[in-house]
Amino acid sequence: MPNQIASRVKQERLRRGMTQQELAEMCAEAGAPVDESHLSRIERGIYTPRPRLRSVLAALLDMEIEDFEQRSEPDEMAGSAR
Numbered sequence: 001m002p003n004q005i006a007s008r009v010k011q012e013r014l015r016r017g018m019t020q021q022e023l024a025e026m027c028a029e030a031g032a033p034v035d036e037s038h039l040s041r042i043e044r045g046i047y048t049p050r051p052r053l054r055s056v057l058a059a060l061l062d063m064e065i066e067d068f069e070q071r072s073e074p075d076e077m078a079g080s081a082r
Helices: 003-015 020-029 036-043 051-060
Strands: none
Touching (some): 003 036, 020 036, 020 051
16 A cells, blocks of 8 residues: 555544544444554555455545555556557
């Protein structure tokens, strides 16, 4: 997960005044159990959440699910491969 998205997850959580534990509890209630250490890895960009957790985090943090998708860099070589 790109670091800018990872830091946005943390930013949105903090903006709502939630701790990682509170967010983890809300995720579990929404059907996507996760612990604080897992959320920490997501917030640091070490781990990309699975689809169910992505959708729950997006809903809880008012983000777009697409925000969690890997974005590839433009391929500069694509034009020269003709």
